[in-house]
Amino acid sequence: MNRSDEQDVLANFAPLFTPRAVAVVGMSGTKVTPANTFARHLREFGFSGNMYAIHPREREIDGLPVYPSFADLPERADYAYIAVPGQALFDLLAGANGKLRFGQVMSSGFGEVAEGVELQRRLVEAARQAGVRIIGPNCLGTYSPRGRLSFVEGASAEPGSIGVVSQSGGLGVDILRRGKSRGLRFSGLVTVGNSADVDPAELLEFYLHDPETRTIGLYVEDVRNGRRLFELLRQATGRKPCVLLKGGRSSQGGRAAASHTGALVSDDRIWTALVQQTGLVQTDTLDEFLNALLILDRLTPNAGRVTENVVLFGNGGGTSVLATDAFSRQHFDVSPLSAEAIEALEALSLPPGTSVVNPIDTPAGTLSERDGEVARDILAAVTDKHTTDAVVVHINVAVIAHMTNRPDAILGNIEHGLAEAQENMRGKNHLVVVLRSDEDPSIEEFRRAMAERLRVLGVPVFREMPEAAVALGAMQRYERAVAELAQ
Amino acid sequence: MNRSDEQDVLANFAPLFTPRAVAVVGMSGTKVTPANTFARHLREFGFSGNMYAIHPREREIDGLPVYPSFADLPERADYAYIAVPGQALFDLLAGANGKLRFGQVMSSGFGEVAEGVELQRRLVEAARQAGVRIIGPNCLGTYSPRGRLSFVEGASAEPGSIGVVSQSGGLGVDILRRGKSRGLRFSGLVTVGNSADVDPAELLEFYLHDPETRTIGLYVEDVRNGRRLFELLRQATGRKPCVLLKGGRSSQGGRAAASHTGALVSDDRIWTALVQQTGLVQTDTLDEFLNALLILDRLTPNAGRVTENVVLFGNGGGTSVLATDAFSRQHFDVSPLSAEAIEALEALSLPPGTSVVNPIDTPAGTLSERDGEVARDILAAVTDKHTTDAVVVHINVAVIAHMTNRPDAILGNIEHGLAEAQENMRGKNHLVVVLRSDEDPSIEEFRRAMAERLRVLGVPVFREMPEAAVALGAMQRYERAVAELAQ
Numbered sequence: 020m021n022r023s024d025e026q027d028v029l030a031n032f033a034p035l036f037t038p039r040a041v042a043v044v045g046m047s048g049t050k051v052t053p054a055n056t057f058a059r060h061l062r063e064f065g066f067s068g069n070m071y072a073i074h075p076r077e078r079e080i081d082g083l084p085v086y087p088s089f090a091d092l093p094e095r096a097d098y099a100y101i102a103v104p105g106q107a108l109f110d111l112l113a114g115a116n117g118k119l120r121f122g123q124v125m126s127s128g129f130g131e132v133a134e135g136v137e138l139q140r141r142l143v144e145a146a147r148q149a150g151v152r153i154i155g156p157n158c159l160g161t162y163s164p165r166g167r168l169s170f171v172e173g174a175s176a177e178p179g180s181i182g183v184v185s186q187s188g189g190l191g192v193d194i195l196r197r198g199k200s201r202g203l204r205f206s207g208l209v210t211v212g213n214s215a216d217v218d219p220a221e222l223l224e225f226y227l228h229d230p231e232t233r234t235i236g237l238y239v240e241d242v243r244n245g246r247r248l249f250e251l252l253r254q255a256t257g258r259k260p261c262v263l264l265k266g267g268r269s270s271q272g273g274r275a276a277a278s279h280t281g282a283l284v285s286d287d288r289i290w291t292a293l294v295q296q297t298g299l300v301q302t303d304t305l306d307e308f309l310n311a312l313l314i315l316d317r318l319t320p321n322a323g324r325v326t327e328n329v330v331l332f333g334n335g336g337g338t339s340v341l342a343t344d345a346f347s348r349q350h351f352d353v354s355p356l357s358a359e360a361i362e363a364l365e366a367l368s369l370p371p372g373t374s375v376v377n378p379i380d381t382p383a384g385t386l387s388e389r390d391g392e393v394a395r396d397i398l399a400a401v402t403d404k405h406t407t408d409a410v411v412v413h414i415n416v417a418v419i420a421h422m423t424n425r426p427d428a429i430l431g432n433i434e435h436g437l438a439e440a441q442e443n444m445r446g447k448n449h450l451v452v453v454l455r456s457d458e459d460p461s462i463e464e465f466r467r468a469m470a471e472r473l474r475v476l477g478v479p480v481f482r483e484m485p486e487a488a489v490a491l492g493a494m495q496r497y498e499r500a501v502a503e504l505a506q
Numbered sequence: 507m508n509r510s511d512e513q514d515v516l517a518n519f520a521p522l523f524t525p526r527a528v529a530v531v532g533m534s535g536t537k538v539t540p541a542n543t544f545a546r547h548l549r550e551f552g553f554s555g556n557m558y559a560i561h562p563r564e565r566e567i568d569g570l571p572v573y574p575s576f577a578d579l580p581e582r583a584d585y586a587y588i589a590v591p592g593q594a595l596f597d598l599l600a601g602a603n604g605k606l607r608f609g610q611v612m613s614s615g616f617g618e619v620a621e622g623v624e625l626q627r628r629l630v631e632a633a634r635q636a637g638v639r640i641i642g643p644n645c646l647g648t649y650s651p652r653g654r655l656s657f658v659e660g661a662s663a664e665p666g667s668i669g670v671v672s673q674s675g676g677l678g679v680d681i682l683r684r685g686k687s688r689g690l691r692f693s694g695l696v697t698v699g700n701s702a703d704v705d706p707a708e709l710l711e712f713y714l715h716d717p718e719t720r721t722i723g724l725y726v727e728d729v730r731n732g733r734r735l736f737e738l739l740r741q742a743t744g745r746k747p748c749v750l751l752k753g754g755r756s757s758q759g760g761r762a763a764a765s766h767t768g769a770l771v772s773d774d775r776i777w778t779a780l781v782q783q784t785g786l787v788q789t790d791t792l793d794e795f796l797n798a799l800l801i802l803d804r805l806t807p808n809a810g811r812v813t814e815n816v817v818l819f820g821n822g823g824g825t826s827v828l829a830t831d832a833f834s835r836q837h838f839d840v841s842p843l844s845a846e847a848i849e850a851l852e853a854l855s856l857p858p859g860t861s862v863v864n865p866i867d868t869p870a871g872t873l874s875e876r877d878g879e880v881a882r883d884i885l886a887a888v889t890d891k892h893t894t895d896a897v898v899v900h901i902n903v904a905v906i907a908h909m910t911n912r913p914d915a916i917l918g919n920i921e922h923g924l925a926e927a928q929e930n931m932r933g934k935n936h937l938v939v940v941l942r943s944d945e946d947p948s949i950e951e952f953r954r955a956m957a958e959r960l961r962v963l964g965v966p967v968f969r970e971m972p973e974a975a976v977a978l979g980a981m982q983r984y985e986r987a988v989a990e991l992a993q
Contacts, residue, residue: 051911104858127859157859172908173946187824189869189905193944196904200945240827266827269834271841278861279823303835304972305828336766337674340727340753341792347756348790354758371591372614372644374765382676417683418676421659424538457680458687459660463950485791 025228032225034120035154036207037166038097040069042089042119044111045102048077053125054102055081057160057170064169064176071096073111090114098168100160102126108142115149121217122146124156125188130213130281131157139215139281146216157280158212159188162195162205165231170210171195179204180233181316182226184219186211186240186280187266190305194236198309202474203316206231213281220248227255234316235259236308240266241282249293256298257501260315262493263301264308265290298500300493310486311493317479318449318494323505325498326408326449326491328352330401331378331484333413333453334386339378342413342484349492353377356405363400367393383418391429395436402443409449409491412437413484416466417457426465434469441478451491453481512715519712521607522641523694524653525584527556529576529606531598532589535564540612541589542568544647544657551656551663558583560598577601585655587647589613595629602636608704609633611643612675617700617768618644626768630702644767645699646675649682649692652718657697658682666691667720668803669713671706673698673727673767674753677792681723685796689961690803693718700768707735714742721803722746723795727753728769736780743785744988747802749980750788751795752777785987787980797973798980804966805936805981810992812985813895813936813978815839817888818865818971820900820940821873826865829900829971836979840864843892850887854880870902874910878919885927889935896936896978899924900971903953904944913952921956928965938978940968 041061045054054072058081061070071092072083079085086092089099089111095118101108102125115122129139139156146153154161160170164178174195181203185191191210198205206229209222219239226232235255242248255261267276268287276282294301300315302308329351331342343353356364356377364375369388374380379397386394394412401410414433420426437452444450452473456466470480481487528548532541541559545568548557558579559570566572573579576586576598582605588595589612602609616626626643633640641648647657651665661682668690672678678697685692693716696709706726713719722742729735742748754763755774763769781788787802789795816838818829830840843851843864851862856875861867866884873881888897901920907913924939931937939960943953957967968974 056909173944185824187822187827189822189902190824190828192905193822193825193902193942196944196946238824240824264828266824267831269831271834271839272827272831274863275827275830275840275861275865275867278863279827279867304832304970305825306970306972335674335676335680337672337677337725337727337753338680338792340674340759340762340766341677341751343762344754344756344759345791347758352758353762374762376761376765378762380762380766415676415680418679422543455680457660457683459683460947460951460954464947467947483791483793485793 028224028228034097035161036163038068038168040071040094040096041066042071042073042092042096042099043083044073044099046072046074046080048080052102054100057100058083060169060172064167066167069094088114089118092118095119097121098161099123100125104128109145112145112149112151115151117150119151121154122151123154123158123161125158125160127157129156130215131278136281139213143215153216154209155212156215158210159191160210162208164205175199175204177204178206178231180206180231181236181312182206182229182232183208183236184211184222185238186214186219187238188212190238193305194309201309201313202470202480203309203313218242218244220244220251223248223251223261227251227259233259234312235261236312237261238264238266238308240276240280241285245289249297252293252297252299256504260320260497261299262308262311262315263294263299264305265301298497298504300497302493307489310481310490314451314479314490314494315497317477319446320494320498320501321408323502325502326495328354328407329409329411329491330356330405330407331411331413332381332397332401334381334383334415334418335413336380336382338413338415338484339380342488343378345485345488349488350495351488351491356401360400360405363404364397367396369393383415383422386419386433387423387429390425391432392436394433395439398436398440402440407448409451410440410444411451411453411484411487411491413453413455415455416469417455417459417462420462420465430469434472437473437478438476441476449491449494450478451481451487452478453484453487455483515711515715521584522648523650525555525655527558527581527583528553529558529560529579529583529586530570531560531586533559533561533567535567539589541587544587545570547656547659551654553654556581575601576605579605582606584608585648586610587612591615596632599632599636599638602638604637606638608641609638610641610645610648612645612647614644616643617702618765626700626702633703640703641696642699643702645697646678647697649695651692662686662691664691665693665718667693667718668723668799669693669716669719670695670723671698671709672725673701673706674725675699677725680792681796688796688800689957689967690796690800705729705731707731707738710735710738710748714738714746720746721799722748723799724748725751725753725795727763727767728772732776736784739780739784739786743991747807747984748786749795749798749802750781750786751792752788785984785991787984789980794976797968797977801938801966801977801981802984804964806933807981807985807988808895810989812989813982815841815894816896816898816978817843817892817894818898818900819868819884819888821868821870821902821905822900823867823869825900825902825971826867829975830865832972832975836975837982838975838978843888847887847892850891851884854883854887856880870905870909873906873920874916877912878916879923881920882923882926885923889927889930894935896938897927897931898938898940898971898974898978900940900942902942903956904942904946904949907949907952917956921959924960924965925963928963936978936981937965938968938974939965940971940974942970
C-alpha cells in the first residue's frame with residue numbers, strides 16, 4: 020500500500036472517529052429509548068460538535084433540534100446512531116444521499132436470523148445507493164475518545180493507543196469498561212455486529228495506518244474478506260501487534276455465533292493457519308485478550324530478539340514455585356541468576372528464609388527490610404549484574420498489609436523501587452508487575468491505587484502470576500513471528 | 507481401614523483441631539514478634555482455652571502467664587506455636603515430654619537449605635524422644651474454626667467443610683483469605699512446610715474420616731509416603747473429592763520447590779499416574795484450585811452419572827459464543843434444547859435479539875422484562891422441559907446496572923429466579939452462577955453482596971464463564987473417576 024492509499028484510508032474513516040455533526044435516530048419525546056440514552060452519553064462525554072435528532076413528528080427532544088429526515092438536516096451528518104426497525108430504516112436511507120457518511124444500525128433481526136438475511140441484503144443495497152457506509156446492523160455503537168464519541172457510560176475519556184473492532188456489542192462494552200479497570204486505554208472501539216457493509220478488515224486497515232493506534236484488538240466471529248485480512252495482518256506484523264479473540268472456534272460455538280451475528284461457520288484450521296502465517300496473537304478468553312492487549316501496548320516488543328529468560332521476584336514461596344511452573348508452561352526459562360547477581364544479592368544479607376537464585380523468594384519480612392527499600396537494591400542487583408529478557412515482580416498486597424507493621428511505607432518504597440527499575444530497563448527488557456490480592460474490599464482499594472500509579476508509569480500490572488505468564492507468552496509469540504517474518 | 511483405626515486417626519488429631527491448652531514460644535516482652543502477633547490473633551479469633559507463653563526470663567507477656575519451659579506448665583499443652591531458632595528449639599523439646607502433643611515449628615533453615623538437613627533430622631529425633639508430633643518446620647500455622655484456632659488475621663470464623671493441607675504457609679494464607687472472598691469456608695487448614703514429621707498423607711487421612719470435612723484440598727511440593735497417599739486417595743474417591751495443587755511440576759519449578767520446602771524433585775509422571783488411578787482432581791493454579799474446591803464442596807457430585815450436557819443462559823451474545831467455546835474445550839456438550847423447552851421459551855414472547863436454542867442469549871433488555879422476573883420463567887422452561895446435567899447462568903452485573911432503569915429490582919428478581927431454580931434442581935442437576943463485573947468498585951460492591959446471598963443458598967458463584975467451565979470440568983473429572991472406580 021502506498022502513501023496515498025494510506026491517506027485515503029485515514030481520510031475515509033476520519034468522519035467516524037472525529038465526527039463534526041452527529042444525528043440520532045430512534046429518540047422518543049415521551050420515554051427513554053436507547054437512542055435517548057446515547058444522546059445523553061454523547062453530551063456527558065463532552066462531544067462538542069452539532070447534534071441533531073431525526074424524528075417524523077417532534078420539534079425538539081431532550082434539547083436537541085429535530086428534523087424529519089436526513090434530507091432536511093442543515094448540514095451533512097458524519098455519523099448517525101440509528102435505532103429504528105424495518106421499513107423506517109429504508110425510508111430514512113432513501114433521503115440520506117449526500118447528508119450522511121456513516122450510519123451505525125443498532126437494530127437486530129437481520130442476517131443473524133433466517134428471515135432477516137434478505138432484509139440485510141436490501142439494507143446494504145439501499146445504503147450504497149445513498150452513498151452511506153453502514154456499520155452493523157445488530158451492534159451497540161462506536162467509542163472514539165479523540166472525537167468525544169461514546170456509547171458507553173463510564174468509559175474513559177483519556178485517549179489511549181489500543182484500537183479495537185468487535186463484532187459483539189456487549190463484549191465491546193466489557194472491553195471498554197473492564198479494560199479501563201485493568202489499565203487499558205483506547206484509541207477507538209467500533210462494534211460492527213453483522214458487519215454487513217463496513218467489515219473488520221477495513222477497520223483493521225484504518226488502525227494500521229492511524230498514528231494514534233499502537234496495538235490492535237479484534238473480536239470476530241466471521242470474516243468474509245479473508246484474503247484481505249491476511250494481507251493486512253502480514254503488513255501489521257513488526258509494525259503494530261494485533262490480538263485476536265475469535266468467537267465460535269468450536270462447532271457448537273460456531274452455531275451460537277451464527278445466531279448471534281449471522282456468522283458463517285468457518286473451519287477453525289483457517290484461523291490457526293492465519294495465526295501461523297502472520298504475527299496475529301490468538302487468545303481464548305476475554306481476560307486473555309485484555310491482558311495480551313495490555314502487555315503489547317505498554318511494553319515495546321523486542322526488535323530481533325525473543326523474550327525467553329525471565330527473572331521472578333516477590334513474596335510467597337509457594338507462589339514462586341507455582342509461578343515457575345506457570346512460566347515454564349509458557350515456554351519461558353527461569354534459569355538461575357548469574358554468579359555476580361547472586362553475589363550482589365547475598366551481599367545484602369537478607370534474612371533467613373530468603374532464596375536468591377531465581378525465583379527470588381523474599382518473604383514479607385524480607386521485603387519489609389528498611390521499610391521496603393530493599394526491593395530497589397534487589398532489583399538493581401538483577402538489572403545490573405544479570406542478563407535477562409524480562410523481570411516479573413509479584414507483591415502480595417494483602418500479606419504486606421496484614422503481616423507487616425508499616426504497610427503504606429513498605430508498599431510505597433517497593434513502588435519507588437519498581438519505578439526506578441522501570442527507568443533502568445526501558446527499551447532493554449520488560450518489567451511486568453503482579454499485585455496479588457485477597458479480594459477483600461480494603462485490599463482491593465489499596466491495590467487499585469497502586470496499580471493506577473504504576474499504569475501511569477507505563478508498567479503493565481496483572482492480578483496473578485499465571486495470568487502474567489500467559490500475557491508475556493503473547494508478547495513472546497508476537498516477537499517470534501516478527502523475527503521469523505524478517506528472515 | 508476398620509472403624510477403630512478411623513477413631514484413632516480422629517482422636518490423634520483432635521488436640522490439633524480443638525486444642526484445650528495452647529502454648530506460644532517466641533513471644534517478646536519488648537517488641538512485636540510473629541509469636542506475639544499469633545497470640546493476639548488467637549485471642550481475637552475467640553480461643554477460649556488456656557494460653558501460656560514459654561520464655562526463659564519474662565513473668566507475663568501481653569497478659570499471658572509465662573513459664574520457662576514446657577516442663578513447668580501447669581497442664582499439658584495440646585498445641586504449641588513455636589517460633590524460635592536453632593538450639594533453643596532443642597532445649598525446649600528436651601523438657602516437653604508429656605507436656606506437649608503438637609508443636610508447630612515456624613522457623614526456617616532446616617531441610618530446605620543444605621546446611622539444615624542434618625538439623626531437621628535431629629529435630630525429628632528430639633521430638634520423637636519427647637513424644638511430640640512436629641508440624642513443619644518452615645511453616646506459618648494452623649487454622650481450625652471448630653477449635654477457634656487461627657494464625658491468619660481476617661480468616662472467617664464461620665466453620666465450613668473444606669479441609670486443606672498446604673506445604674506453603676503463604677499459599678495457606680492466600681487460600682484462607684482469597685477463598686473467603688470467593689465463598690469457600692473451611693473445616694481446617696494446616697501449613698506443614700517441610701513436613702519433617704506430620705506429613706500431608708496423615709492429614710489427608712484425618713480429613714477423610716473427619717465428619718466436618720466434605721472436600722479436601724492439598725498443596726504439596728513433595729510427598730515422601732507415596733504408597734500411603736495412593737491408598738488414601740483410592741479410599742477417598744466416591745466419598746470425598748480431593749483437589750491437588752502440585753508445586754514444582756516443571757523441572758525449574760522443582761528446583762524452586764527444593765529451596766522452598768526441601769522437596770525432592772519427583773518425576774511429574776508419578777503425579778499424573780496418581781491422578782489417573784485415583785479420583786484426585788489436579789489443578790494448575792491457585793485460582794483453579796480454589797474454584798475446584800468451591801464447586802466440589804457446594805454441589806453434590808452425581809452418583810453414577812457424569813456431567814456432560816450443559817445449558818448456558820445469560821446476557822451477552824459474544825459472551826455466550828465464547829462461553830460455548832470454553833465449555834466445549836472442557837468437553838461439555840452445549841446441545842440445542844429440547845423442542846418442548848424451545849416451545850416454552852418461545853411462548854414467553856421474548857423481545858427480538860433473544861436467542862433461545864442453547865446458549866440462551868438474553869440481552870439486558872430481555873433480561874429486564876417484568877423487572878427481571880422473566881429469568882424465573884426462562885429457568886423454569888429449562889428445568890421443566892429439558893434434561894440436562896448442569897445449568898450455568900451468567901449475569902453481566904455491570905451491564906444491568908448501567909443499561910437498565912431499575913437495576914436493583916431486576917437483579918433482585920433474577921436472584922429470586924436463581925433461588926427457585928436451585929430448589930428445583932437440588933440433587934438432580936448442577937446450578938452454577940457467574941456474576942460478571944467490569945471491576946469498577948461500585949459494581950464490585952454490588953456483585954459481592956449478590957454473590958454472598960447466593961453463597962448462603964449453596965450456589966457456587968464465579969467471576970467468568972471460562973473459569974466456571976474449568977471448575978465444572980473438575981466436577982466432571984471427579985464424577986468420571988468415581989464412575990470408573992465403581993466398575
